[in-house]
Amino acid sequence: MSKLFRHLYFQVIVAIFLGIITGALFPSAAATGKMMSEIFINLIKMLIAPIIFLTIVLGIARMGDMKKVGRVGGKALLYFELVTTLAIVIGLIVANLLQPGTGMKPRNVNAEQVAKYQEQATHFSWSEFLMHIVPSNVVDSFAKGDIIQVLVFAILFGYGLTKMKSVGDSLLLTFEKLSEVFFNILKFIMKLAPIGAFGGMVFTVGSFGLSALYPMLKLMGCVYLTMFLFIFVILGLIAYKYEFSLWKYLVFIRNELLIVLGTSSSESALPGLMEKLERLGCARQVVGLVVPAGYSFNLDGTSIYLSMAMIFLAQVSKVPLDIWQQLTIIGILMITSKGAAGITGSGFIVLTSTLTAIKVIPLEGLGILIGVDRFMSEARAITNLIGNGVATIVMAKSEDAFDMEKYMAATGKKQTTI
Numbered sequence: 001m002s003k004l005f006r007h008l009y010f011q012v013i014v015a016i017f018l019g020i021i022t023g024a025l026f027p028s029a030a031a032t033g034k035m036m037s038e039i040f041i042n043l044i045k046m047l048i049a050p051i052i053f054l055t056i057v058l059g060i061a062r063m064g065d066m067k068k069v070g071r072v073g074g075k076a077l078l079y080f081e082l083v084t085t086l087a088i089v090i091g092l093i094v095a096n097l098l099q100p101g102t103g104m105k106p107r108n109v110n111a112e113q114v115a116k117y118q119e120q121a122t123h124f125s126w127s128e129f130l131m132h133i134v135p136s137n138v139v140d141s142f143a144k145g146d147i148i149q150v151l152v153f154a155i156l157f158g159y160g161l162t163k164m165k166s167v168g169d170s171l172l173l174t175f176e177k178l179s180e181v182f183f184n185i186l187k188f189i190m191k192l193a194p195i196g197a198f199g200g201m202v203f204t205v206g207s208f209g210l211s212a213l214y215p216m217l218k219l220m221g222c223v224y225l226t227m228f229l230f231i232f233v234i235l236g237l238i239a240y241k242y243e244f245s246l247w248k249y250l251v252f253i254r255n256e257l258l259i260v261l262g263t264s265s266s267e268s269a270l271p272g273l274m275e276k277l278e279r280l281g282c283a284r285q286v287v288g289l290v291v292p293a294g295y296s297f298n299l300d301g302t303s304i305y306l307s308m309a310m311i312f313l314a315q316v317s318k319v320p321l322d323i324w325q326q327l328t329i330i331g332i333l334m335i336t337s338k339g340a341a342g343i344t345g346s347g348f349i350v351l352t353s354t355l356t357a358i359k360v361i362p363l364e365g366l367g368i369l370i371g372v373d374r375f376m377s378e379a380r381a382i383t384n385l386i387g388n389g390v391a392t393i394v395m396a397k398s399e400d401a402f403d404m405e406k407y408m409a410a411t412g413k414k415q416t417t418i
Contacts, residue, residue, distance in 0.1 A: 008193060012258040015194035019201025019262070030206030036199025037263055043189045044268045047182055049142045051271045052292045053154045054179040059285025060158030061172050068399075069155070069289065076290045076395050080298040081334070083238075083387065087230055087300045088333050091307030092326055094226045100219040100308070101315030151292045186271050190255070197262020204264070204375065219312055223376050226304050227383045235390050242397045246390070248411040252280060253389060257382055266381035270295065273385060277392050280410050283401035290395050294388035301383025305376060306333055306351055309369060314361045329354070 022029055060069055133148050135141040141149035161168045232246070239246035250257070253276050256269035270291065277287045310329055314321050321329075332354050351369075355361050396402040 008255050011194040012197045012262055015198040016201050016262050019198040020205050023202040023205025027206040030203050033199040033202025033206060037196050037203055040192055040196025041263055041265050041268050045145050047186055047271050049145045049150045051182050052150050054175050055274060055288035056154035057158040058175055059288035061161045062285055072286060072289055072395060072399055076293055079391055084300055084303045085334050087303040088307045088330050090230055091226055091304040092311060094222060095308040095311035098222050099315060100222045101312040147292050148296045183275060193259045200263040220376055223305060223308055224379050227301055227379045230304060231386055238390060242394050244393055252410060260381045260385055261378050264377040264381055266385045269385055273389055277389060281403040281406035282392050282396040286396045286401050287392055290392040291388055294391055298388055298391055299384050300387035301380035305380050309351055317362050319361050
């Protein structure tokens with residue numbers, strides 16, 4: 001029994017349940033819970049930029065061939081587009097079949113917050129987003145923890161390092177030691193995960209109350225069901241195709257999944273996921289390229305949520321959408337969902353910009369979602385995390401950069417497929 005208590009995943013599970021109970025009984029503790037959760041998330045965010053930078057630079061330097069880097073990046077982007085589009089389509093199909101918004105009467109609409117998201121959406125443009133990808137000040141990129149900008153700089157730095165050949169070996173050795181230092185810090189911070197998970201649940205339940213769930217249980221049930229099907233059917237089939245066990249992969253990253261569940265932030269598990277994928281057999285250079293890029297361009301959970309939210313709001317507003325309008329929604333979301341990670345308040349702003357683009361569904365309906373969005377953010381974050389890990393394994397296998405012996409050692413002696 002004492003051995004069970006020492007396991008991080010058990011500690012996080014207990015912390016989540018205690019957080020729910022505390023938030024329900026003592027709503028006034030929400031502010032303290034938010035502070036606890038944000039401190040933990042900030043500790044993780046503090047490491048994300050340097051870990052991504054060092055991982056990518058070391059990976060590219062070891063790869064040596066920039067053509068190979070370009071090939072891996074191109075294949076990854078193609079994979080991201082195909083899978084996220086499939087996620088959008090699945091979300092639309094399930095929302096049309098189960099009709100979560102039919103019969104619901106809009107109430108408790110927060111007009112002020114809707115107006116705020118509408119204003120932010122009108123200021124967002126794709127030219128600005130594309131310009132934002134390239135940093136004008138790399139120090140500022142590291143200071144803000146801007147993943148996509150750090151990724152771009154790391155690729156360029158790695159390219160510059162490869163041109164030094166043997167002269168750059170001493171710098172490479174220094175980077176390897178620095179990388180080890182940051183991962184050692186990460187291991188220490190992860191011991192605080194139960195505190196972060198407890199605080200996150202106290203804040204969520206204390207702020208919104210369990211009663212906020214009741215009117216929206218049908219939508220929440222549909223969202224969770226769709227993401228469950230996406231993970232175990234779509235990603236399961238992808239895992240089967242590339243001959244690895246989805247279930248064993250999920251068990252292997254269980255700590256990261258529970259941390260995301262408690263904090264509602266997929267970023268809180270990003271460094272841990274990268275380390276786990278290397279231990280699972282993926283080459284460092286593939287992990288370094290695919291995982292950070294996936295956090296901007298492979299948001300499977302967010303894609304599902306956005307498509308279902310669109311149909312839900314149409315049903316609540318009694319706006320019938322024909323097949324062409326829904327195909328238009330798919331086309332717009334294929335583009336707008338890719339920018340979600342680069343925008344503050346991502347989900348709602350992308351949703352607002354998409355509603356503005358199609359000009360059919362009333363924006364006022366967004367207020368219905370504001371109160372329960374937090375309760376669905378866990379499902380989005382977990383699906384995004386799992387999807388990025390699967391994408392990395394697929395890319396590693398397709399590039400013959402997957403160590404089967406490491407995989408067997410990490411998951412057990414006998415390899416099986418789901």
